[in-house]
Amino acid sequence: MVLRKFIGRQTFQNLERISKASKLESALYYASLNKQSVVQSRTSLESRWQTSLRTSVSKPKMASDTEGDDVPMAAGGVMDIYTALQEVLKTSLIHDGLARGLHECAKALDKRQAHLCILANNCDEPAYVKLVEALCTEHGINLLKIDDSKKLGEWAGLCKIDREGKARKVVGCSCVVVKDYGKESQALDVLHEYFRSKK
Numbered sequence: 092m093v094l095r096k097f098i099g100r101q102t103f104q105n106l107e108r109i110s111k112a113s114k115l116e117s118a119l120y121y122a123s124l125n126k127q128s129v130v131q132s133r134t135s136l137e138s139r140w141q142t143s144l145r146t147s148v149s150k151p152k153m154a155s156d157t158e159g160d161d162v163p164m165a166a167g168g169v170m171d172i173y174t175a176l177q178e179v180l181k182t183s184l185i186h187d188g189l190a191r192g193l194h195e196c197a198k199a200l201d202k203r204q205a206h207l208c209i210l211a212n213n214c215d216e217p218a219y220v221k222l223v224e225a226l227c228t229e230h231g232i233n234l235l236k237i238d239d240s241k242k243l244g245e246w247a248g249l250c251k252i253d254r255e256g257k258a259r260k261v262v263g264c265s266c267v268v269v270k271d272y273g274k275e276s277q278a279l280d281v282l283h284e285y286f287r288s289k290k
Contacts, residue, residue: 170281176209176235178278179269180246188271191247193219196268200226207233207269207282211240214265223266233286240265 183189190199199205200223208227214220227234237243240263244250249262272279 170278172235172281172285173237175278175281175285176237177246178276179207179272179282180209180267182273182276182278183269183271184248186271186273188269188273189247190268190270191244191249191264191266193222193266196266197222197226199268199270200230200232203230203232204270205230205232205268206272207235209235209237209243209267209269211243211263211265212236212238213240216265219265243267 180189190196190205196205196208200208208223210220210223224234226232241261244262244264245258247264247267249264250258251260253259
């Protein structure tokens, strides 16, 4: 409306005609493209997109890289606890149910929003470890410790994924809290069974 007053009614109508004509020309151009090349470009984009979603992990027997695949089993036919943990973290990250870092984790633990807390053993701040352990024991929240903070950061999505699906620029994370599991899965059942047997 303001643009019409500023440049005049006739000029504004000419601009509308030009924009409609350019949209029509671009639509005709794309329609005239070879259908096969459009299909090829679409499949290459889809494969690149799927590759960028995949994450690489350092352990050989880890969860699958694509949605909908069955989770691979360990040698005995039972899912490993770390494989199950990685699947649960991936699912809760998709459903926006993770708290990462001391500030977010302490808030979630203190408000009793947490279902599970994962702490890295190589955390160099003893006060940090004491705080997280105390909050978990006070509120009765399950605590699981893993070896490496870089691995935990990668599992929690604190990394970039390159075209080959490899994790780059992994940021270490000493603590991750799961506030929302997202959906029920076999990996979640394995975690629940692990904590039941631990009690």
